[in-house]
Amino acid sequence: MISSRRILLGISYLFLVVGIVSLQVGLLFLLPYPYNKVNILFAFLSIMILLKDSGNIVWLAFFVHFLIELYTVTPFGVVLSAGTITFLVMYWLYRSLFTNQTIGTALAITLIGLIFYRAFYSLWFVVTARFNPAFAINWQPLFLIYIWELVFTLLITAIFYAVIVWFMPRFSVTLVKR
């Protein structure tokens, strides 16, 4: 039997995710290039891995990337599969390799996750270009955009982490629960 507390928590998460996606859609253009390349959703989910310390975050990532799919021009499934699998790998890394909640872990899983995510995403470009000669890829500016995204997303992750630590003293360098 699902308690009312869990239902309320689920609804709160729903509103939180829809709110953050709306902010990303409606607000990010205000920033000039290259600051507008920051991936706020990715940073938010990375911090949630440390905060919740639960595999349910992978399903949260699934839901977030499902919402993102509604507003991209890539074929349906590219962003969803890339995002969900990336966060699964990030969660496994957090549980098996880093095993703590330091800022180093937050930045490391964000860095590895973003590289994995964009590698998976770029694979779609390569496959499309192979079957559609008109689909040309200009790798140099694309990698520049990836680098800016990486830099600013890591920065935002650090800021989110600092805010979390400020408000939650229990969120320290303790080991993850077994």
Next chain:
Amino acid sequence: MRGRSKTFLGILVVIGLVIWLHNLNATRFIENSFRFFINNSAAFIYQTTLKLHVNAVKNEDATKLKESYHELLTKLRAYEADGVKLKLLEEENENLRAELRFFTSTTYNHVGADVIGRTIDPIGTTIIIDRGSESGIAINNPVITGNGWLVGKIARVEQTTAIVRLINDNQSKVAATAMNMVKSIGLVEGGYGISVRMNFIPQNEIIKFGDIVITSGLERGVPRGLIIGTVEVVEKKPQEPFQQAILKTAANLHTLTSLSIITSASGETI
């Protein structure tokens, strides 16, 4: 390890199932429900932040003012805020009038739309509008603003929303003509939201700063004569067969609010 393999396979199965259901349109109701909430909240946030972006109310040093001046200052700020709103309304009115003048002089069928948000993916340069297939919009329909200034093409269409790929997006390609002596033909391509270039201009044709670039009409669905921009810089390399021109777009792609989508020229299906 075995547990992780099961988890990985399980997630792949769920993703595959969702993609399959999407292709069967079985998830349409759920997707439209989420779009409804996100579109409305994103539109509110976009319009609000656009107003802040246009202007800012200046604060004066209140310590130097006496109490009576505080009251006058509060009133002044209220008038300035009203002034910002008025300025935005005037700009929107002028934009709509320009679009009306453009369409009364042409035979295009068109649909008006408002911008409700911008790119959600840092890689793309796209905007979201509040019209979709219900309004007769189709993929690759050209999107314009003002006096027939091309801003992009429809990249994705849903029932009540659509995504416009702007001309400075890396995947944007538009067949174009420069209004120089020889009417050079080329391809206008975007550069990851930063630049717009006209490529494949024959090396022997003269193109210079200030030349206007328009759509050539050689592309299915995009009529001739939509203004793309003006030439800012010409790049020529002696050993290459083609030259390039960097363009300044006619429309300001950063403060788009209302647009028109050309669905067809007089009776022609695009």
